[in-house]
Amino acid sequence: MKMPKFIVEKTEAPLCAVDFLRLRVPAAPAAYLKQLLKKGKVRGRSGVLKGSDLLQAGELLQLPDSGRLLELLATPAACLQELRILYESREILVVDKPAGLAVHAGQGHEQANLTDQVESFLLKRGIRFKVAPVHRLDLETSGPVLFGKGKQACGRLGQLFMRQEVDKSYLALVAGRTPGSGRLESQLTAKGKEKQARTDFRALFRNEQASLLELQLHTGRQHQIRRQLAAQGHPLFGDKRYRGPCPADLPRMFLHCNRLAFVDPFSESPISIESPLPEDLAIFLPCVNITL
Template identity: 55%
Template sequence: MIRAMIEWQVQPTEAGNPLEFLTNRLPGAPRSYLRQLLRKGRVRRDDGPLDESAVLRPGDRVILPESARLRQLLALPPVPVILYESREMLIVEKPAGLAVHGSQGHEEDHLLGRIQALLQERRAPYSVAPVHRLDLETSGPILFAKGRQAAGRLGQLFMDGAAQKSYLALVAGELIGAGRLESPVRAKGKLKAATTDYRTLTGFGDFTLVELELLSGRTHQIRQQLSAAGHPLTGDRRYGGPTPPGLKRLFLHCRKLALPDPFGGPDVLVESPLPAELAQVLNALGARTP
């Protein structure tokens, strides 16, 4: 009888220690269980069994035999990746395709629900609420407030423009240098003023990798303004963006969130690495991952 196998390909951001790779792929698994798999030689790549001292390279194929426990772990919603935490704040990584909170079509699985499950395991004596949003297909850090008082003060901070968000985007065409996008965007049926600063990081072929900073916060602001400028976001079919080979989402990632701590702590700066699926697209195009 041929036993079913689980196979993964190591992405550039996953290279390195096998235990960390497994922890990333199976976030609900106890590290002791993953160590046991490595010690028993159950985890392999093409050249043989892996142990904790091995070094994974981008493109390596990691293989392990399927089991009832692994199937159960793979079926669990991933544990939220916490980027920063204080008494009043919790900043968590939002993957693309996951809604921030429950809405039509996303009632069962959303970021808020995953955090609530985590807090229930901790027996935390407080509730959390998102202070801002990211589009469904955008990845990056989301700030949650712990309790009503924190939510009010952090929400005011965002309304006052004291928080800064920087994005990485792959756009169509050649966009040179730095500048400001000020075309109005349509929000709730009306045209509203919006401002986005951009800076070119690298250009290659038919695409340009840019860094963007929002100076206002309109729905689909980046997507609408890039399209109006003639450089639509890649993967954005709604606003006319092309799709490079291998891209299965919007190429838009919030990589920095900076804000003063209104509760007397030091300023907060959170950086989020480019997700593996976007790094893979850049590598296929011959660009260096920033």
């Protein structure tokens, strides 16, 4: 098995070793590359490299003869998911998360995730400071995710969520005919503690088989929408965990964040970001006699 090698170009110096590898092996999860460096598997001009070591132009890097690494190197760029940017400013980036992509890497295992992709996207543009999401969406849920560029931006954006100054609305398809509108208020248990959960909803379309709802969260409890609607006898389509109907024609849980609105804490301008219902969900609606 041939040992992979890289030569640092002038335009890439000075980059730290981990950022260089992320540019050269874009298909690799950041956690995997960090482990290679941590285990002393990457060598440079001065010997074993640490992730923080700065590389110089012309420096030769030797990587381990790993089958997985060679597979990642062979992954064509066309196979990598492109980011859909919904909004960007100097301090803020909002990205449309597809279903099936985690916001963060899973604990104890490596996987492709949105945060890695955002960091790589900014790195290619020469932006090397830390970025982080200030909220999350479940793995199967699609829609906008707000990232802060740098520690200060993350802190100020996080405060908006803590003060409940971010409006988030969702589209969900649920079983049965719901009321035309209403408010769901309940106590949800999280980590052994009961916390209040409040959600407003209105029905966009409804029949005896299903209802398409637009929901606005006033609190951010785990699985809040899914748990509250299931408790009302209207579980989400595709939600196996809370016993929703799971027809073969539906590829995933029918839950999409369609709007994110807040006041930019830096420019003080109102920001409203919309994400249309993805095609994989929209094409299922005629199956329950709903048309947009």
